[in-house]
């Protein structure tokens with residue numbers, strides 16, 4: 106294990122110590138959420154496993170999340186922490202673990218200064234103070250494209266490239282020298298074409314959304330403005346074989362506060378519709394076809410596909426995203442309320458010939474952080490894997506895994522034992538898999554006593570619990586998005602050959 110290294114070692118002061126953590130009263134900086142103060146480089150773990158490490162699992166399980174390095178200058182929001190990637194590689198029954206901070210430009214500036222420099226999500230609007238941009242932490246998701254992992258930020262930022270074998274930083278991706286905008290946290294890699302489909306948001310002036318496509322060699326080949334009535338706050342984008350689906354929800358920032366003070370104060374406008382815009386993969390933005398649905402918000406979609414004239418899309422719908430702070434929770438009430446997600450599985454269908462828009466609630470369990478087999482993005486999928494978020498928890502609690510059957514909305518569920526919290530849980534196909542759920546489901550597990558493990562479930566039988574538990578040598582704080590990166594993507598085309 107090594108101490109965290111500065112992104113710019115030649116000018117870096119000594120690494121941050123955890124002493125400031127003792128001064129901060131914030132549940133998202135304590136217990137299983139507390140940041141770690143060291144990176145871990147290449148620890149092979151095979152001998153520690155509880156249960157048998159699958160020998161037919163080849164690839165990398167990666168997860169991004171917040172890991173504050175410096176004491177926050179103001180109230181800390183869970184979204185503010187510096188991006189840190191935890192990764193476990195599986196190959197021929199061997200397991201290797203690494204963790205690494207994403208060395209962003211803004212973190213490098215803080216390291217040179219020896220302290221935090223940027224305001225956080227919960228900093229107050231101060232008209233007397235000049236607008237200060239927030240720190241691009243690249244802490245939200247990871248997507249594989251063109252041989253690299255891209256670490257990305259939820260408010261749209263720079264795509265930070267990491268080596269999928271070592272997590273070594275490899276600069277900022279400029280999309281073949283053509284990128285002029287930031288990129289949102291959840292671009293989609295099309296497994297059939299190897300294209301990357303992305304969007305970004307504009308704050309003050311149109312275009313308030315830009316949509317784009319990169320070709321398999323990483324070059325931006327399509328970029329078009331999307332006409333929206335003002336600044337918006339969509340978080341995700343969905344693809345089918347030929348189309349992309351853009352989101353416009355009636356939960357959006359006050360444009361005046363955003364323009365004059367640089368703060369995104371979002372409100373839910375319950376008298377306005379949810380809109381989804383269908384655009385051909387490389388079509389001009391003026392050709393978007395918008396479909397209207399019940400007002401609400403969606404953080405994450407499961408998947409979308411084409412069925413004749415219909416676009417079918419499943420996701421986790423929040424019918425009432427109103428933020429209701431509890432005054433008894435003091436200055437953190439707004440953040441705690443925002444992070445109490447209330448979402449259920451829903452299906453939207455859009456007919457490209459008739460313009461029909463149909464929606465249907467599929468279940469009522471509170472679920473989010475949903476993933477299908479991401480190797481099947483854009484095609485009809487039967488199965489998806491969600492996190493069960495119990496209502497009533499003070500903080501986000503990844504309490505268990507729910508596997509949905511999208512043919513009839515039935516589900517099976519595994520509840521993590523007391524004291525353990527999981528992570529977003531991607532599906533990992535078994536080498537030579539023949540069926541859609543022929544493989545494993547993985548979760549980083551954090552215990553309140555400080556232990557961390559990776560649990561491996563049989564995807565066809567998650568209700569029986571993990572088939573293998575791999576203890577990790579370092580604590581993994583509860584975080585955001587996780588992905589499975591196939592052996593071929595990590596090591597090249599021959600990695601999964603028999």
Ligand SMILES: [Fe+2]
Nearest residue numbers: 290340405586
């Ligand atoms: Fe997200």
